[in-house]
Amino acid sequence: MLKRYPSIQSMQAFLQAARFGSFSSAARQLSLTHSAISQQIRSLEDFIGQPLFARVGGRIALTDAGTLFANQLTDGLEQIERAISTVKGRSARPSITLDVDPELMQAWFPSRLPALVEALEGVSLTVLSASRYDRFAFEHVDLALRYGYGEWEGVDSTLVCHDRLAAMASPALLERHGLALPVAPGQVLTLPLLGYTKRSWIPWLEEAGLPGMEPDTIAVLDNAAGLVAALGSGLGAGLARGLLAADALREGRIVTLNSVELPTHYNLYAIWPRERAALVAPLVEAIGELVARTLA
Secondary structure (H helix, E strand, C coil): CCCCCCCHHHHHHHHHHHHHCCHHHHHHHHCCCHHHHHHHHHHHHHHHCCCCEEEECCEEEECHHHHHHHHHHHHHHHHHHHHHHHHCCCCCCCEEEEEECHHHHHHCCHHHHHHHHHHHCCCEEEEECCCCCCCCHHHHCCEEEEEECCCCCCCEEEEEECCEEEEEECHHHHHHCCCCCCCCHHHHCCCCEEEECCECCHHHHHHCCCCCCCCCCCEEECCHHHHHHHHHCCCCEEEEEHHHHHHHHHCCCCEEEEEEEEECCCEEEEEECHHHHHHHHHHHHHHHHHHHHHHC
16 A cells, blocks of 8 residues: 655645744745645644644744654655756666675676776666675666576576685785795695685585595684685685685785685576566676676
């Protein structure tokens, strides 16, 4: 059921009366009669269920409820005015709302945004970053970039890239521990290690031919982009994705310690409502090209 709201006119009358402390002054500002202002405010008070003004001598003054309402209402009407001015008297540009996984937003996406805007050729782009736990947020956008296993129901999707995990650390950390590249897997375990809540060291250790026992870690992070930042700070060594670590690797803030790599099963997908396929196709293609270039 749609909610009923007071009229915009009654709220404007209220704000003018609150501003000038006078119904007559509000009437002059709005080119209305005194009785019209009184009627508008009376209807507003009836809707709210309590008085907004009290008589003080020959003037009116806001009640506590009126003061609270005026403080909140001012920003609300300004937002309405901005929304109207955004579209009034102009042709609305085609637009795409893109939801970007928070970890991708922190570690890879922002520096690629100029290239994506250019690829859209006049289409306006709105970028959101909903929580990864909001599994259905992409239903309310045109396109979403999400990490997952590809089991997206009721929408179209495509795998943006396969990725790989590798052990990484900062050059400064290696220097402090007297190590040079490549660092043998056994030597990696002599470094302070960082963990990630959604990832175990065991598959990497088994791939390296070492016993599959979870090693001790000095810190565990729940954000993969935060893990990359911690690696760059020299705090410890950790397992990072190639895509999320790409910029830090290119800039020399971190290095890959050896050739032991693992394919990821939790990968990046582009997801969109089926009826938006034609609209988002150029953006999906541009994202795929940028990702491929990053991992090349």
